[in-house]
Amino acid sequence: MYHPRLYGNFYDMGFKYGSLLHQKKIAPLSLTQRQAEFGTECYQSVSQFYPELIEEFEGFAAGWQWEADQLGAFVSGLGVFDMTGKCSAFAGRTSDAIIFGRNYDLLYKFRKTTESCLIAPQDKFAYVSQSDVFIGRCDGVNEMGLAIAMSFVNGTQIQPGITFHLIIRKVLETCRTVADAIALIQSAKVASANNFLIADAARNMAVVESAPQGSEVRHPAENENFVCITNQFQHPRMQPFDQGGIGWCQSAERYQHLCDRLGQCAQIDMETAQEILSTTPVCLDLRREQFGTLWSVVANLNMLAIARAEGKPKITNYRPDTRLTWWLQKGNP
DSSP, rough: OOOOEEEEEEEHHHHHHHHHHHHHTTOOOOOHHHHHHHHHHHHHHHHOOOOOHHHHHHHHHHHHTOOOOOOOHHHHHHTTOOOOOOOOEEEEOOSSOEEEEEEEEEEEEHHHHHHGEEEEESSSOOEEEEESSSSOOSSEETTOOOOEEEOOOOOOOSSSSSSSHHHHHHHHHHHHHHHHHHHHHHHHBBBEEEEEEEEOTSOEEEEEEEEEEEEEEOOTTTOOOEEEEEEESSTTTGGGGGGOOOOGGTHHHHHHHHHHHHHHHHOOOOHHHHHHHTSSSTTTTTTTTTEEEEEEEEEEEETTEEEESSOOTOOOOOOOHHHHHHHHHTTOO
16 A cells, blocks of 8 residues: 655645656556546536646646546546445444544455555645545545545446545545535535545534435434445435445445444444454455455544554554644644
8 A cells, every 4th residue: 555645736746646656657547438538528527626636637647747638537537437346434423532434345456556645735624545546535534533435336327527536535625524525525416326424523424325316415313323334325215326236245234234333332432443344244355256355444533543454454453544643733734
């Protein structure tokens, strides 16, 4: 797993990362005609949704010595035609804190492209986040104590629009609260079906079930202090937009296991979260499919305490990540 630290204006952040790829002689990636056409339409949507990212694409392309439009089409259309990732995430509330946990599950061949970044854009919130694609993000925690994670859903429709990893970028960089994040996600013209789990340091938490046909918000039930997601829609009004067919990744079993364990926790802490994420079936290790958990992250949002396991999580292989508190203690805005 790579561990870049990116800060400054958007162009400079992009140029720094693109230059690293050029120095490593990593060749630009090719696109099919369908991917190029769809991605180009998505890239045009990004310029309206989050124009600052266009600057980052341009800097990245200059550093990598690739055409910005081709890079933009590639990144902006990712995760729409191939939704291999199958993930689990949750947030649990105690009397004085909220705990966030997330497993990211994907084909093992993508292990070498995973990264965990400290990103501090000029005039935006700083955050630590994980991903398997440059520029886009899959989960993270920002300096305001806001956390977000996504999971794929096998939806019934796609459209040119904003893909999940660019939505997460804007949430982490611009949102303070769960309410802010919900409003942002529901305002976006999304490209595909996904779940977004959000929690904040004020002990708020919610799930946005999102598809091109619409979205719905789930909050904890009256007698519950948690929310969780796997790879299906739970809201009755969203289920018609979920075509299922993902039994192989044990999505229903993972969801039920999370509900059972979290429902039994009177006081969840980071150690309990690590244990839950390290346990079958939440921790996937599907040898035949060469598929399983590539990283696992837990966080106490009130303390900005973050721990990450790289590779298959075990209770013993989580390591603290102090980069965000290090950045803030330096007196950076």
